[in-house]
Amino acid sequence: MERFQTGDARALETLFERHATGVHAFLTRMVNDRALADDLLQTTFLSVVRSADRYQRGLKFSPWLLTIAGNAARDTLRRKRMAVEVLHDDDETSPPEPTVDPALSDPLQRRRIEAAFAQLPTQQRECVLLHKVEGLSFEEIAQMLDITSTAARIRAHRGYERLRELLDEKP
Amino acid sequence: MTPDVPLPPAPKPPSAEALAKARAAFASELTRPRRSWRTGVLRASGTIVGVVVVVAGVLLSVGACTLDFLSSRAVTLAALITVGVVTTWASLRPRGRVGRLVSLGLVAAAAALIVLMRGAGTVSELPEWVCTVSHLGVGLAPAAVAIVLLRNMAPNRLRAIVAGLAAGTTGAAVGEFGCAQSAGHVAVFHLSAWVGVALLVAFVSSKLTPRSYAP
Structure with missing residues (x-):
């Protein structure tokens, strides 16, 4: 840069x-x-x-x-x-995509996770993505989002809690 | 430690078409001239100072204000111009949340100063709201510059309010040499215009699509 x-x-x-x-x-x-x-x-x-x-x-x-x-x-x-909305992939013939979790080879489970993730508030979804997928620390996330590291931690943990609740619900 | 919560699978990579479109867009943008945010600070600060100087010149030339009266308000004028420039810098610089919060404190201190430094004042023949309207009027040009400059960065409510308060110092400064009314008048009719300019900038900038989302 x-x-x-x-x-x-x-x-x-x-x-x-x-x-x-x-x-x-x-x-x-x-x-x-x-x-x-x-x-x-x-x-x-x-x-x-x-x-x-x-x-x-x-x-x-x-x-x-x-x-x-x-x-x-x-x-x-x-x-x-x-x-x-839940992402609908039009290309049904494409080969299976790499997943972050082997359990996601089950298409129904995969759709459930996508649906649950899509229901998270934008701020929580962003913090969960930055923390879990991008592997950033809460201090780095806080600096990026111009918030305190405590606020970043709270947003991410609320996101994780909400995801657990949504995934625990019966389909 | 990362909690054990599954996430959706990794999405497909972007299509070649999407990548080509993005490449074409930024290649085209590279040919255009770019201005630094520091230049923006100079433009915005220059507009605030310029408007104050022009209005002072006009009032002096028509005899609505004297050099003696102007110099008697030198302390508050200098404070307002300084706060305007510092607040402009705080609003446009990358990141700098703490700086913006500090600049809110500076604005509050300057507002207290212009009220406390004003004595009993004189009674004007004009309605008191004339000050509010004229301060909003002289604040329009700095507000427009602030709105244009705010489009070059990620939308942020605090940043927009601070930029609006910086633009609003123009009217507050004009009120120092254009009005001799009481502290109560300043607290109500001058400060409301200052807040009004800040809210105007925050509202309009929130409605415009940014040109850049950089912090």
């Missing part, structure tokens, strides 16, 4: 190649809509170009990029007042 800040446009292509897939996965889980995640991926990298000077040297690039993606996703959901 520092190379891009000093005017090396090719550095942006390198950043895009390195981070686009991860950011897209984060966005897809945030908004539960692949087409919207595609648009938000574009918005995220446009924001990087437009606000390169807002990146503070010495900080890790990945959390900064995820902050932008999270801001874009939250704002878009707020504006659209979108009821997050």
